[in-house]
Amino acid sequence: MAEQTIRFDDGAAYEQMMGIWSRSAGEIFLDWLAPPAGLRWIDIGCGNGAFTELLVERCAPVEVQGIDPSAEQLAFARTRPAARLAKFRQGDAMALPFADRSFDAAVMALVLVFLPDPVKGISEMVRVVVPGGSVVTYMWDMLGGGFPLDPIYDEIKAMGIPANRPPRMDASRMDALRELWLGAGLADVQTREITVQRTFSGFDDFWATSLKSPALRPSVAAMKPADVEALIAQVRARMPTDTDGRITCNARAHAIKGRRPG
Template structure:
């Protein structure tokens, strides 16, 4: 069965669904990068600006730009007060709308598995970054079970529903990231795993947050009450038990990579 491609258009729903996860992983990622202040940054696939805002807050950029195919997500990004000075463009990761050598560092946060041809995306980041600059990314370990809502997706698949998948789910594996960065001719390549934890105010909070995914919401809208009830029970059984305060703490795992443009 074919499924529609995944599209994010609601910046507010995305903030709750994935923006918070992105920032959790982004904290560790930026600690690992340890970038100098005063750099020219490009956020490729910036979405609603969740990670871009972290760059503005933490990295003292000389300039900050974001590019994304979704006009709706970009509108949300522009509404963030911390990003008033940032520049945003609608565009494709495989054909970045910037001149060669325009940036000191490019980052692709939680995006590489959405790029139909990841090697083209990496080559484009290398093109727009100056010599000696950094090309970086982090993405959920989609094929290794690291996606934050894998419990829900696994149970949907178990019930026979076709769950939309990104076009390049294997691209965020450590070995594939290494090969992509090698293939682009980048130097001083390093990779690492990032594990993050997020707490929800019980199962209902997790469930409502997970439904922020447009694809899952469409599937559930077509499900009958009995199937929905079965799905809820099966997902809840997969999740950690509530703690004494009623919270559920979930785990996600991402892989990160960085490399330098040869001088």
């Protein structure tokens, strides 16, 4: 599988393709964290603000800063109700534009595997939280069948066709997350799995929504028409369909939390 830079530059398309999934997993994630009200949060790789909105809705923060490299995604985020509190700015997860100890909690939602250097990204999370502050993430289980688009990627792989994938999918493994958090010197490290479902009105809905992925879309666009037809047939055959033609898919994420000592 090819590993290339993947850019998310369409906030509306991301909302349909992944924002709904992110929200489902994010709700369970926040229930697990059970953070107190009144915290200062940084949402790193906030994208179009899907998870940022959950923070504002459910956690009664006093401050939320959303950081993302995509101006287009941030523009979408600023249209959300969360923008009444959350501030969004362009920035690099591996060089956060904030002083040391600026926040009570740092979170990445579905971001870690896209960082060229996860160790550096986590060190930045630790740097910007106060002693005792939380450093947390959840990430699809990219190598264990937990990614929502795996039904399509698995069939592309079976056809022997290259596809765009994130650069550090290994960082999504639970043992890898633990190693990263412990290696960053974090204390009270805990993990859990998060399983979610999503129902599509039919195969066409599932296919069109999935093709909004900025990684998957160019992979399929580069295929020969006959291969695309074969891919669609193979994916359709493997998807569970109820009597009304609806398709319900499962996804699984790995979550981890830790505390900066001090």
